[in-house]
Amino acid sequence: MTKLGQWLWGLALLGSAWAALALGPLGPRVPPPCRQVLLPLPVYLLVAFGCYSLATVGYRLATFNDCEEAAAELQEHIGAARADLRRRGLRF
Amino acid sequence: SGYNFEIIVIDDGSPDGTQEVAEQLVKIYGSDKIVMMEIISILFSLGTAYIHGMKHATGNFIVIMDADLSHHVRLYFIKQKEGNFDIVSGTRYKGNGGVYGWDLKRKLISRGANFLTQVLLRPGASDLTGSFRLYKKEVLQKLMEKCVSKGYVFQMEMIVRARQLGYTIGEVPISFVDRVYGESKLGGNEIVSFLKGLLTLFATT
Numbered sequence: 338m339t340k341l342g343q344w345l346w347g348l349a350l351l352g353s354a355w356a357a358l359a360l361g362p363l364g365p366r367v368p369p370p371c372r373q374v375l376l377p378l379p380v381y382l383l384v385a386f387g388c389y390s391l392a393t394v395g396y397r398l399a400t401f402n403d404c405e406e407a408a409a410e411l412q413e414h415i416g417a418a419r420a421d422l423r424r425r426g427l428r429f
Numbered sequence: 430s431g432y433n434f435e436i437i438v439i440d441d442g443s444p445d446g447t448q449e450v451a452e453q454l455v456k457i458y459g460s461d462k463i464v465m466m467e468i469i470s471i472l473f474s475l476g477t478a479y480i481h482g483m484k485h486a487t488g489n490f491i492v493i494m495d496a497d498l499s500h501h502v503r504l505y506f507i508k509q510k511e512g513n514f515d516i517v518s519g520t521r522y523k524g525n526g527g528v529y530g531w532d533l534k535r536k537l538i539s540r541g542a543n544f545l546t547q548v549l550l551r552p553g554a555s556d557l558t559g560s561f562r563l564y565k566k567e568v569l570q571k572l573m574e575k576c577v578s579k580g581y582v583f584q585m586e587m588i589v590r591a592r593q594l595g596y597t598i599g600e601v602p603i604s605f606v607d608r609v610y611g612e613s614k615l616g617g618n619e620i621v622s623f624l625k626g627l628l629t630l631f632a633t634t
Binding site: 339340341390393394397398401402403404405407408411422425426427428429 | 456527528539543549551604605631
């Protein structure tokens, strides 16, 4: 199954469970406080996911390493390689 | 270094001097070490380069890298031996991997795009658009058959398909020192085409 397929399947499953519990048929058997929470649950989850995303990307952005030494080392290597190749006869 | 290696240079016929330098390298190191290939075709692409390069590769492992970055190939082999991985991928996002010379905007786009990719594709690797990978030869051949995308989306597809086929992927932190010899663009166009590619992979793999 494709990722899209998995998502659609999962959403359908959760969606129908939510609809059954929050909107209707099993109404009388679900205590009122539960229903109050269930109804806006999808929106809550969406907002929660949004916050999680922002926090995660923000954290990862802040901890994105800057490789100063790697850059310096690269320049050194390039210099050394050029010198070596020049010695062996390469003309740039 | 103690390893047997050969370098396959694939030239797309563009007048950037690659061919002259490569020919000189052949004279210096010998044609068993440097293999020159020329592909002149209108539809030259990353995938084409891989296909042609692979037909002539004689080793057991194939390392694919952007020519204007710096990496320590040795580390990849060490990692590969550690777990007999089918693929070893360089990652900028883990360990002491990172970038050099990127401003905040570019880092944000990169992290954001990667986050989206992780959520949608759950690929099992932290960096999908990496430009430095080691493959076992048979693995690369199998993946080449299965992958259909173009450009760097193709790189992403390789990892996703590899995961589906049950191949093991090891990761090595890399320092992405950006385009020492040129400017790398990350404009609106690139972002749009990335999103299109991502959604295509999402819907088809």
